[in-house]
Amino acid sequence: MFEHFFQCPYCWEEISVLLDPSVKRQTYIEDCENCCNPIEFTVAFHDGELMEFVADSIEQ
Template sequence: MYEHFFQCPYCWEEVSVLLDPSVRKQTYIEDCETCCNPIEFQVEFESNELQMFEAQPIEQ
């Protein structure tokens, strides 16, 4: 697992998420551990290296 730190698009706190480099392309939704709002993640790995990471708010 790969721990990645980012800024929440809702509360602007720095939080971390665990990423699985064995899955090359990933899109999933997870709640912010600080404010509990849903965030859509798009992640891409190549040769176990993080190539792309996006954390976008979900319109409710």
């Protein structure tokens, strides 16, 4: 697993997520561990290296 730190698009706190580099490309939704708002993640790995990481708010 790969731990990646980023800033929440809602509360602006620095949080982390665990990413699986064995999955080359994925999109999923997970709640912020601080403010509990849903974040849509788009993640891409190439040869085990993180190539793309996007954490977008989901407008409600």
